[in-house]
Amino acid sequence: xxxxxxxxxxxxxxxxxxxxxxxxxxxxxxxxxxxxxxxxxxxxxxxxxxxxxxxxxxxxxxxxxxxxxxxxxxxxxxxxxxxxxxxxxxxxxxxxxxxx
Amino acid sequence: xxxxxxxxxxxxxxxxxxxxxxxxxxxxxxxxxxxxxxxxxxxxxxxxxxxxxxxxxxxxxxxxxxxxxxxxxxxxxxxxxxxxxxxxxxxxxxxxxxxxxxxxxxxxxxxxxxxxxxxxxxxxxxxxxxxxxxxxxxxxxxxxxxxx
Numbered sequence: 001x002x003x004x005x006x007x008x009x010x011x012x013x014x015x016x017x018x019x020x021x022x023x024x025x026x027x028x029x030x031x032x033x034x035x036x037x038x039x040x041x042x043x044x045x046x047x048x049x050x051x052x053x054x055x056x057x058x059x060x061x062x063x064x065x066x067x068x069x070x071x072x073x074x075x076x077x078x079x080x081x082x083x084x085x086x087x088x089x090x091x092x093x094x095x096x097x098x099x100x
Numbered sequence: 101x102x103x104x105x106x107x108x109x110x111x112x113x114x115x116x117x118x119x120x121x122x123x124x125x126x127x128x129x130x131x132x133x134x135x136x137x138x139x140x141x142x143x144x145x146x147x148x149x150x151x152x153x154x155x156x157x158x159x160x161x162x163x164x165x166x167x168x169x170x171x172x173x174x175x176x177x178x179x180x181x182x183x184x185x186x187x188x189x190x191x192x193x194x195x196x197x198x199x200x201x202x203x204x205x206x207x208x209x210x211x212x213x214x215x216x217x218x219x220x221x222x223x224x225x226x227x228x229x230x231x232x233x234x235x236x237x238x239x240x241x242x243x244x245x246x247x248x
Binding site: 076079080082083084086087088089090091092093094096097098099 | 134135136137140141144165167168169170171193195197198215216218219222223225226229230234236241
């Protein structure tokens with residue numbers, strides 16, 4: 001079998017993928033892949049099945065509110081820092097002029 | 101001096117000088133020798149008072165930085181009854197916000213647009229005062245002449 005050209009992206013239909021996988025998995029150099037065939041061909045596993053329990057719905061509204069609160073607080077802290085920094089810099093140039 | 105300039109201009113261009121833009125000399129820059137902190141703040145406040153737009157006729161407005169954590173807004177005007185009125189607002193920089201303290205023990209933290217305007221005013225104040233009073237670059241703090 002010719003080596004795979006990993007630098008190219010190709011699109012395969014599900015049937016083509018199965019065929020390609022079978023060909024690759026049964027190549028003597030790739031014998032360890034053969035066992036994965038059925039798992040992969042089964043398709044994506046649901047998160048519920050994977051975790052063994054129902055997935056809780058994410059409360060996006062409260063998360064968004066918390067995020068916006070955090071953003072507001074951050075902006076307020078940045079503005080405070082700017083004003084404080086301005087006051088400090090004024091003190092420096094003033095003292096320089098006075099000769100302190 | 102303005103008359104002298106006007107006559108000189110009339111000699112040069114001839115005709116009606118009334119239609120020309122008014123001629124005035126720029127204010128003579130103050131000598132900056134050994135000034136006190138109070139005098140420097142007075143000079144700063146003249147600039148600070150202009151940052152919020154035109155001062156209404158008959159009003160006197162000052163806005164200045166008293167110390168790193170305190171800014172003062174002072175306004176003085178005559179009301180319709182001819183009585184002189186003044187108002188002083190002190191802005192204090194605290195860790196949890198900027199406290200606005202007005203006469204009559206009214207206190208509130210700046211929020212929203214008022215906070216934004218205050219922050220912008222302090223930045224403008226610093227930019228203009230650096231250049232016009234201290235003759236230094238607001239970004240680097242270096243003397244302006246040294247950068248030419």
